[in-house]
Amino acid sequence: MTQPSDTPMVDVRSVHKSFGSLPVLKGVDLHVGRGEVTVVIGPSGSGKSTLLRTINHLEKVDAGRITVDGSLIGYRRSGDKLHELPEREVLKQRTRIGFVFQNFNLFPHLTVLENLVEAPVSALKRPRRAAERAARELLERVGLADKAGTYPRQLSGGQQQRVAIARALALEPRLLLFDEPTSALDPELVGEVLDVIKDLARQGTTMIVVTHEIGFAREVADTVVFMDDGRVVEQGAPADVLDRPRHDRTRAFLSKVL
Numbered sequence: 277m278t279q280p281s282d283t284p285m286v287d288v289r290s291v292h293k294s295f296g297s298l299p300v301l302k303g304v305d306l307h308v309g310r311g312e313v314t315v316v317i318g319p320s321g322s323g324k325s326t327l328l329r330t331i332n333h334l335e336k337v338d339a340g341r342i343t344v345d346g347s348l349i350g351y352r353r354s355g356d357k358l359h360e361l362p363e364r365e366v367l368k369q370r371t372r373i374g375f376v377f378q379n380f381n382l383f384p385h386l387t388v389l390e391n392l393v394e395a396p397v398s399a400l401k402r403p404r405r406a407a408e409r410a411a412r413e414l415l416e417r418v419g420l421a422d423k424a425g426t427y428p429r430q431l432s433g434g435q436q437q438r439v440a441i442a443r444a445l446a447l448e449p450r451l452l453l454f455d456e457p458t459s460a461l462d463p464e465l466v467g468e469v470l471d472v473i474k475d476l477a478r479q480g481t482t483m484i485v486v487t488h489e490i491g492f493a494r495e496v497a498d499t500v501v502f503m504d505d506g507r508v509v510e511q512g513a514p515a516d517v518l519d520r521p522r523h524d525r526t527r528a529f530l531s532k533v534l
């Protein structure tokens with residue numbers, strides 16, 4: 277069901293998460309509007325990846341709640357109580373939230389085309405012919421139309437990541453999550469992946485991008501979120517957070533990465 281346009285695409289409220297005795301998210305709030313790009317920056321270990329992973333329930337929260345497009349992620353409400361959804365329902369929710377990993381995570385034994393076709397056929401029950409047609413269009417969009425029959429190992433890292441983005445798009449997600457999509461790439465390959473993400477931003481794709489690419493954040497983000505030690509320290513327009521940070525911790529971080 278399509279939600280009214282004033283429902284945020286992502287609404288994270290007071291999320292807490294620990295791994296054993298290590299608190300990693302200490303009450304995180306995040307709101308992402310439809311068609312907006314949010315870039316999350318922050319030092320190593322500040323909880324950025326964990327936050328992304330809670331949004332599609334790859335990690336369960338200890339407290340707080342997350343809705344995507346109006347649906348509670350991982351749980352169903354019954355009266356005052358939350359009940360965890362069965363795995364099948366979680367997988368269904370996940371198909372609508374694309375996730376692009378640092379290390380591409382392509383299926384090595386499948387061709388590029390098969391990588392894009394597998395999930396729409398198995399999870400969305402699309403007819404194979406239609407899924408292949410859509411996959412070829414997506415490969416065209418990421419500039420890899422001529423690579424349909426090749427295997428991931430035959431591609432550069434940048435090309436593999438573009439395939440991974442096309443694969444995420446093949447499920448027609450309402451939201452795309454990127455976890456440091458360029459940090460495993462040789463420097464000369466970073467630009468081609470960022471260009472694909474910039475293109476998606478221009479087309480109004482709702483995205484949360486965890487990255488250390490501050491130039492990209494400045495150019496593309498509607499909102500920049502600075503996380504430190506499991507908390508959102510500061511968030512706002514790129515010009516405010518990156519050029520006029522209000523917090524010492526943001527300033528200290530930026531002075532190291534800029």
Ligand SMILES: Nc1ncnc2c1ncn2[C@@H]1O[C@H](COP(=O)(O)OP(=O)(O)OP(=O)(O)O)[C@@H](O)[C@H]1O
Nearest residue numbers: 295296298300318319320321322323324325326327
């Ligand atoms: N599955 C896990 N089990 C135990 N500890 C974990 C797990 N996942 C993450 N952590 C710990 O949680 C903390 C936050 O990790 P997270 O990956 O979310 O940070 P990050 O800000 O994304 O860092 P980076 O920029 O280095 O990727 C780290 O101390 C990490 O070691």
